[in-house]
Amino acid sequence: MQRQIQTALLMAASLFMDMMDGTIVTSAIPSIAEAFRVSESTASLLVSSYIIALAVLIPLSGWLGKRYGHKKIWLYAVGGFTTTSFLSALSINFHMLLIMRILQGVSASLMTPTARIIVMEKTLPKDMLRMTSFLIWPALIAPAIAPLLGGILVTLLSWHWIFLINIPLGIACILLGIRIIAPGVPHKERSFDLIGFVEIAAMSTLLLAAGDMASRGFVYYQPSLILLIAGLITGVLFCWHLYHTEHPLFSPWPLKVASFRISQTGESFLWLSVGALPYLLTVFLQSYFGWSPVKAGTYILCIFLGNIGIKPFTTFIIRHLRYKKAFLLAFSWILLSALCFALITPGTPGMLIIILAVLSGMGRSLSLTAYNGLCFSELPGKERNDANTLTAVTSNLAVGLGISLITVVNAIASRIAGTGRGYEISFIFLGVLMIYPIIETLFLPDDIGENTIR
Structure with a gap:
């Protein structure tokens, strides 16, 4: 050990x-x-x-x-x-x-x-x-302290x-x-699925390029929409290929297991929200409040304080509440903090902003620990490599698209309703994204992930 x-x-x-x-x-x-x-x-x-x-x-x-x-x-x-x-x-x-x-x-x-x-x-x-608790730290710490x-x-x-x-x-x-x-044991007989690789590489490139192009301004919305549609079509072709080829790039079998499947669906929505929040809050505090990058980065650092503050207790919370209730608790913190960020103004006390950032960080830490604890819990060892590849693809796309998505939402909202109201709508949008994981969690069995907490 x-x-x-x-x-x-x-x-x-x-x-x-x-x-x-x-x-x-x-x-x-x-x-x-x-x-x-x-x-x-x-x-x-x-x-x-x-x-x-x-x-x-x-x-x-x-x-x-x-x-x-x-x-x-x-x-x-x-x-x-x-x-x-x-x-x-x-x-x-x-x-x-x-x-x-x-x-x-x-x-x-x-x-x-x-x-x-x-x-x-x-x-x-x-x-x-x-083991998950060790791997979660970078995802929680790096985005929070990087701006500062x-x-x-x-x-x-x-x-x-x-x-x-x-x-x-x-x-x-x-x-x-x-x-x-x-040292690992290489499997030199493993064949390479070139068609599958080209399809998923093209899908990822098209989707991320569409998001990046859309975030650069209204003049790029039409070509970015074309790229988005092309990326989605390529994704459908890739999924069809996975299920019909003899030796796929990675096996889709793990998606049949609920504890793994929610780490690809609900966690993707989570990453869209929590991945974009530090970016949106940084831009909000600098451009709308007029704060310096260092001052804004200091407040963003409070998200990290929430991450690290609750981290020693996440395993305890999950063991005692079980996964389902722990998810609902974490999602409620993220949803509440995002909605409250929509209400802050330049006159809002700094301590209240700090409390909201800490609350958001606590929700991030607890939910990501729970998702990662469940992810491989019911998968046999031989399936974990393929499952890990799929997880890396979905999480990276969610994080990459999160900032582009909120940039587009904020640009459209600001153009329609004004700058201040645009930021309000953007924070509300990040909160609304948590509705899907909440609904998905409500349908999970109460004893999901029991083999990890006995």
């Missing part, structure tokens, strides 16, 4: 590095645009290109892990991520930096799902909640340091990984 915990902490460190890097670059966009004499809209390609590269190659990670061993793929991925971080800081022009960001996304696409399966593949159901950390690094040092901070962490991960991670 000690080695398993060490492995989980190491994998969490690599996940933190990836999630932090995917978010922190946003803070440096103005500085990078100025340094390379490009527009901020052009510089924002550093964010979208990373997300798209990550999404396109995630489905490949499961096959590579099985084919060559998860440990080997993870080590190569961390090495690639660390190297491209260093080269990003050394970029002499914008085109070099953009290429390095794409290669960073490629490395992250192999690192993130592999890190998760290294921990969860052999974890017994009774230990699932405990990025603002500090860019203000006090330079944009180069948002990449340089990855280097010591990456080197430490590699050295520890060589020593700690147990």
